[in-house]
Amino acid sequence: DAGITQSPRHKVTETGTPVTLRCHQTENHRYMYWYRQDPGHGLRLIHYSYGVKDTDKGEVSDGYSVSRSKTEDFLLTLESATSSQTSVYFCAISEEQGTKQYFGPGTRLTVT
Amino acid sequence: QKEVEQDPGPLSVPEGAIVSLNCTYSNSAFQYFMWYRQYSRKGPELLMYTYSSGNKEDGRFTAQVDKSSKYISLFIRDSQPSDSATYLCASQESGNTPLVFGKGTRLSVIA
Numbered sequence: 001d002a003g004i005t006q007s008p009r010h011k012v013t014e015t016g017t018p019v020t021l022r023c024h025q026t027e028n029h030r031y032m033y034w035y036r037q038d039p040g041h042g043l044r045l046i047h048y049s050y051g052v053k054d055t056d057k058g059e060v061s062d063g064y065s066v067s068r069s070k071t072e073d074f075l076l077t078l079e080s081a082t083s084s085q086t087s088v089y090f091c092a093i094s095e096e097q098g099t100k101q102y103f104g105p106g107t108r109l110t111v112t
Numbered sequence: 113q114k115e116v117e118q119d120p121g122p123l124s125v126p127e128g129a130i131v132s133l134n135c136t137y138s139n140s141a142f143q144y145f146m147w148y149r150q151y152s153r154k155g156p157e158l159l160m161y162t163y164s165s166g167n168k169e170d171g172r173f174t175a176q177v178d179k180s181s182k183y184i185s186l187f188i189r190d191s192q193p194s195d196s197a198t199y200l201c202a203s204q205e206s207g208n209t210p211l212v213f214g215k216g217t218r219l220s221v222i223a
Contacts, residue, residue, distance in 0.1 A: 004155075042215035043156070043200065058210060090155055099144060099207055103155035 003027045004104035006091050012110045019078040021107050023091030032074040033058075033092040033101065034066060036085075043090070049074055081111045115139050116203050118214030127223050131188040135201035135214045138182065142203040142212075145177050147186045150198045150216065159199075160186065191221045 003026040013019050023032060033048040035058075045058030047066040055066050063085060067075045078085055091104040118135045125131055133147075144163055148156035160175035162168045168175045176185040184201050198216040 040215065043202075043211075043213040045210045048210075096207055099204070100146075100158060100161055101211060102158060103148075105155045106153075108153075 004091060004093060004102065006089075006104040006107050008107060009105065010108045012112060013081050014112055015082060016080050019081050019109065019111075021076045021089055021109070023074045023076070023104060025072050025074075025091075025093050027093060027095075027102075028071060029093040029095050030071070031094045031096070032068065033094075034064070034074065034076045035090045035092060035103075036060065036087040037090060037106075038087050046076065046089075081109075083111050085109065086111045115142075115212045116201060116214040118201055118217055120215055120217060122218040122220060124220045124222060125191055127191060127193060127221055129191050129221075131186075131191050131195070131219060131221075133186040133188075133199050133201075133217050133219070135184040135203075136182055137184065137203050137212075139203070139205065139212070140179075140182070141205045142182075143206060144204040145175070145184050146202040146204075146211070147173075147175055147184075148200040148202065148213075149195075150200060152197075156200055193221050193223045196220045 005024045007022045034046040035043045037043050044060045049055045049068040065077045089107045092101040094101045116137045147160040149159050150156045165177050165179045172189045174187040198218045200216045201214040202211045
């Protein structure tokens with residue numbers, strides 16, 4: 001998985017609770033991305049980062065926030081989890097923006 | 113209409129068969145085209161990456177892009193049971209735009 005780890009790998013949480021997912025890379029790549037993958041929708045971009053403290057929204061950013069204080073770490077936060085955010089979340093990295101993205105192993109999140 | 117369309121399958125073939133996986137896209141500005149392989153409960157793995165039209169070969173895999181018909185193909189020769197996975201196509205306009213993924217085709221190669 002190209003030097004990418006995600007934690008936790010599985011999480012079950014209740015509606016209304018905050019949740020933070022972590023992506024850690026050892027490749028020193030500048031760009032990092034968060035996607036969600038749902039049946040019938042495929043992979044959709046939530047947020048991405050093009051450097052420390054530099055982030056931007058993707059296609060499905062509502063209800064999510066991100067932070068990147070170090071090159072190697074990209075955090076995804078659900079401020080108040082909802083059942084519609086039950087999904088598999090993937091982090092990806094790339095050396096240059098958009099091209100040749102490499103994915104992490106994923107976090108399976110269930111919101112009850 | 114989603115910008116990248118992909119038949120979800122499932123597609124089942126015998127071991128040794130040639131597999132053809134296809135996507136169509138609607139955005140004529142797409143220039144970069146990728147294929148990812150995703151095993152069950154794993155992250156997508158980049159298989160092939162091409163720029164503009166043409167063919168690219170890597171071992172048993174060949175990626176083909178026809179921009180005139182907006183058609184993307186992945187061919188797998190001598191398919192193996194280990195090729196059983198979901199294959200995702202993705203396209204991109206430029207390095208400054210997001211990847212747009214198809215929904216994936218599930219392939220089973222039967223021994």
